[in-house]
Amino acid sequence: MRMGHHLAAVLGLATLLCATAAAAADPLKSPACGQAIAALESVRAGTPDTADRRERVHAARSQAARICLGQVDPPARTARPAVAPLQVPPPLIDPPPLPPVAVTPPVSPPAPAWRPPPVVTSCDAGGCWDSDGTRLDxxxxxxxxxxxxCIQQGAVLSCP
Known part of the structure; x- marks a missing residue:
């Protein structure tokens, strides 16, 4: 039994040493990184936005990146020239011409297949009037x- 306790103690000590070595190897968990991040937050929470404050934030950010991430200083920022945005006019799209509309003449109702023959409606000395409104001399x-x-048979007329 004594050997089992000794083995457990050795394993526990090895685990502790590995965790300590990992923490020491991880720069994000180092005290120096914590201090650099605290300094950056302190500068950010400071005075209103001015050119001096922006420079101090940039310096603190570079220091924190160097300590926590192992990065070297980024290249100096170059000011971009102010360029007005491009203004592109909207495209002009002419719709295609509409096809001509075919105009169809109005359709007259078909003539009845059979019309009753006209009849004499009234007469005078010079002639008669038929039911179609035609004057017959x-x-x-x-x-x-x-x-x-016209041929007349009673009141019915037969005209060419």
């Missing part, structure tokens, strides 16, 4: 319409 015993003589 008297020429002797015949009635003459616009297209020639």
């Amino acid at each position: 008297r020429a002797g015993p015949l009635l003459t319409g616009p297209r020639g003589p």
Whole structure:
């Protein structure tokens, strides 16, 4: 049993040494990194935004990056020339011309297949009027319409 306790103690000590070595190897967990980050936060929380404050924040950020991340100082910032944004006019798109609209003449109702023959509605000494409103002139015993003589059978007329 004594050997088991001794083995457990050795394993515990080895684990502790590995954790300590890992913490020492991790620069993010070092006291110097904690102090650099605290200094950066202190500068950020300081006075209102001025050129001097921006320079101090930049210096503190560089110091924290160097200590915590092992980075070297970044290259100096170069000021970009102020360039007005490009203004592109909207595209002009002409819609294609509309096709011509075909105009169809109005459709007249079809003529009835059979029309009743006109009848004489009234007469006078010079001729008669039929039910279509046509004047038929008297020429002797015949009635003459616009297209020639009509044959009368009672009140019914048959005209060409």
